[in-house]
Amino acid sequence: MKQLALFFGVFVAHTLVALPRNLVESTKSGTIINIIYVAIIAILISYLIYKLIKNFSGSDIIDISEYLGGKVFKTIIGIIFISYFSISSGILLRNFCECLKIVYYPMTSLVFIILAFIVTLYIVLKFNFSSISKVNLIIIPLVLISIVFLFVANLENFSISNMFPIFGDGLFDTFVTGLGNISAFGGIALLYFLPPYLQEPQKTKKVFLLSMLFGAIYLLLCVSIILFMLIFLMYTNEILPLYSAARYIEFGTFFQRLESIFLLIWILQVCCYLAIITKISISILKKVTNCKYEKPIILLFTLLIFAISFLPKNYAISKFIESSVNKYLSIGITIFLGLIILILANFKKRVKNKIERIS
Amino acid sequence: MSFKSVLSSLFTFKPDENINKHNFNLIEDYNIKAYPDDDTAIKEPPKKIYPSLSVNLEFMKTRYNALINSDIIFREFVLNARGKQYNALLVYIDGMINSQIMDDFILEPLMMRNRNNLYGGSQNKVISEAVANNITVRKVKKFDLASYILSCLMPQNSVKRQTDFESIISGINSGNCALFVDTLDSAFDIEVKGFQQRGIEKPSNEIVIKGAHSSFTENIRTNTSLLRRFVNNENLVIENIEVGKITKTKCGLCYIKGITNEDLIAEVKYRINNLGVDSLLSAGQLEQLLSEDISIDVPQTISTERPDKASSYLLDGRVAILINGAPYAIIMPAVLGDFLSSPDDKNLKKTFSNFAKGIRLLAAFVTLLLPGLYMAITSFHQEILPTELLFSILASRENVPFPVLVELLTLEISFELIREAGLRVPSPIGPTIGIVGAIVMGQAAVSAGIVSPILIIIVAITGTASFAIPDYSFGFHLRVSRFIFIFLGYLCGFLGIALGLFVYMCMISNSKSFGVPYTINISPLEKVNGGKFFLPPIWKREYRSSFLNPKKEKKQEDISMEWKKN
DSSP: OOOHHHHHHHHHHHHHHTTTHHHHHHHHGHHHHHHHHHHHHHHHHHHHHHHHHGGGGOOOOHHHHHHHHHHHHHHHHHHHHHHHHHHHHHHHHHHHHHHHHTTTOOSSSSSHHHHHHHHHHHHTTSSSSHHHHHHHHHHHHHHHHHHHHHHHHTTGGGOOOGGTTTTTTOOHHHGGGGGGGGGTTTHHHHHHHGGGGGGGGGHHHHHHHHHHHHHHHHHHHHHHHHHHHHHGGGGGSSSSSHHHTTTTTTTTTTTTOOOOHHHHHHHHHHHHHHHHHHHHHHHHHHHHHHHOOHHHHHHHHHHHHHHHHOOOOSSHHHHHHIIHHHHHHHHIIIIHHHHHHHHHHHHHHHHHHHHHOOO | OHHHHHHHHHHHOOOOOGGOOOOOOOSOSSSOSSOOOOSSSSSOOBOOOOSHHHHHHHHHHHTTTTTOOOOOEEEEEEETTEEEEEEEEEEEEEEOOOOOHHHIIIIIHHHOOOGOOSOOSSOOEEEEEEEEEEEEEEEEOOOOOOHIIIIOOOOSSSSEEEBBHHHHHHHHHHHOEEETTTTOOOOEOOOBBBOOOOOOOOOSSSSSSOOOOOOOOHHHHHHHHHHHHHHHTTTTTEEEEEOOOTTTEEEEEETTTTSSHHHHHHHHHHHTTTTOOSSSOOHHHHHHHHHHHOOOOOOSSSSSSSEEEEEHHHHHOOEEETTTTOOOOEEEEEOGGGGGGGGGGGGGGGHHHHHHHHHHHHHHHHHHHHHHHHHHHHHTTGGGHHHHHHHHHHHTTTTTOOOOHHHHHHHHHHHHHHHHHHHOOOGGGGGHHIIIIIIHHHHHHHHHHOOHHHHHHHHHHHHHHTTTOOOHHHHHHHHHHHHHHHHHHHHHHHHHHHHHHHHHHHHHHEEEEEEEEEETTTOTTTSSSSSSSSSOOOOOOOOOOGGOOOOSOOOSSSSOGGGGOO
């Protein structure tokens, strides 16, 4: 359950910022079909990853790369994954903080908002990974409840006709160009690092497939909210799409603006995401450099994320990086690079076994 | 932590000391060695008792500072045994012994000549006699004064023969008397305790409706007997351990053999045996000395004055420690859910108990977060409030000259002052202080325009919620922590609260109590067999808390209500 929640924690954080809107923008009314389509592909990929990784029980992609190409190759792969995680989390942090600034802190400098997260991250990273995953296990149900609540409470604002035409701009756009939406399942990257954390390795297959399945259902829920409320959300293009949807929830005259409660839960989730990703990055660096101590690296990583979050000059560039650059990074690194390493490592193992059998 | 040390921790590297630190895990690691291989501490061998009475007398007088100590009594007399007379000495502390027992069952039999003492002094006792071929074979027992006194002269149920001074002195300190006899290199530790003590009374802090109405007292033996009465099984083990180099306070380590995890028992023994303190005077001190994580001030052991609660935990597979002189038992390990549970929960139907537990959980959140949330909402998230309520709050604050933070802190600190004063003032006027403080001062503060009425409501709700927390230490922890959330709410609204809450949750999740993760039974998705925070119906409580890794997992049959089967 903890591993499932870990995957979910990484997956959910991206949906809180701009992912659902990016998906809807790319495939229009065909998003629902597109998500089902890419979800099936993502499930197949995760099954493939499971099949390939099970031959290296208890090893993650870094160990497998060492097996494949030695220490130098391990270091290169480690640096690639660290860079991907750092860029991905830094940009997510920037975008989330930009939205927070627009919504609640227009007079506050962005540095202070980001710094608040960075300080929290620095403190939290001093605790062990297990405590972060336990907190994630507490927060994930809250986030899921908040999304389901968001869906149910907005039912009256839904316009089901928004999902028609069901194939959006056409079959090509939905199924060929729309294949790029598989980047929404960028959380697959975490699957490469889960095996050492699995307490029951025999359940790896279950964890892998269930993660994808629940992720798909969750994504479908988020996308449905945005798609069915498209008219309302068009006017609030600058901020978090799910937050914008939360602004339309009303219960009588007393509860009219509940969005800040949602934001409270989502901030917790973003913190969880940052902590999980950074902890994994630290573990990669420790593996690559054979470093014994973790604490000095914590400051390094928090500063790295802080610096990356300030790389984009403005919110527009930051949004572009998230919707375009990060999208292709995600596909390239998590799907292609990871799978190629696993396939080659399996091939090497098979050849090695054959040679051993012959000799 | 000073500013300099914070700075140096940021920019300099020190090897992590925690790597070699003692780390006990109950669930994950079964192979941990609880006891160290060798005892490196150099201990002096116990001083043996001398055969000469005068030497023993001098030694005891020196140890007890007899020249300046007024309540140490050295009673010298002549002991009669089999017509022979021996010089003897009784040592005891005045006020701690029962004089009647001392006169009737020690001094009288030892000093008076009675039937047992009639025949010759050093003659040997013939045990058996047999005649074969005109030769008489006699089996004789040589006269042994010590065993003669023990078996014939002392009609006392609890007498121990000791050969070293430490054991004898420990007995005297706990209310026994010591008997030294000339020519003997041993002494007798005779139980004649008779000091005044409190009887078994109703619990004052953990009141229940449907449970037992008895509580622990200051006497360890009364407490162990209370536990025995509830557990009523020979597998209840109560081991004696002394804590404190000076006080040598007697502690009873209680567990149920066959249920409690051996590693857990070993760990508790290891910790308690490795306490380098001079004195131990209360359960609270031991509680702190046994806690592994000092960075966060949540209690890591349960403290209870109820023997039924302690017994229930023992039967679940936990370990309890009783301390002589403290009317509390300390139970370990403790998880977060335990501090929000009342002993009455198990006596009520699951709907009622779970409702009460839910209320207490809510109370914990209210105590911790309500003032901070109020601060965040009024400073940053006003839109969350309905317009009418917002107007009402604004109107009530119109005459208040202070910012919300000052207003809230003034009231919160005043509330804590009243609470503290209520504890200190003499009992007849204690409740009056609370009423005077709450009504008169609150009303006066509102009239004077120092605080707004809505804030009085917020502080009152927070205060009331803090009283709903069953555990005093945990309630205190929440009360202190809420001030941090007030500042975070003031600084950056919900963002501050969320970030603070995240750090707080990570800290709590990082804590362990005797190898058991602290939040194990709170997380809704955590797989735990038995011991979950919300109780199932009584017929479904088949398992002991799996996080305790007990030797016997089940505590009742699959179908506990067998009478329903036909």
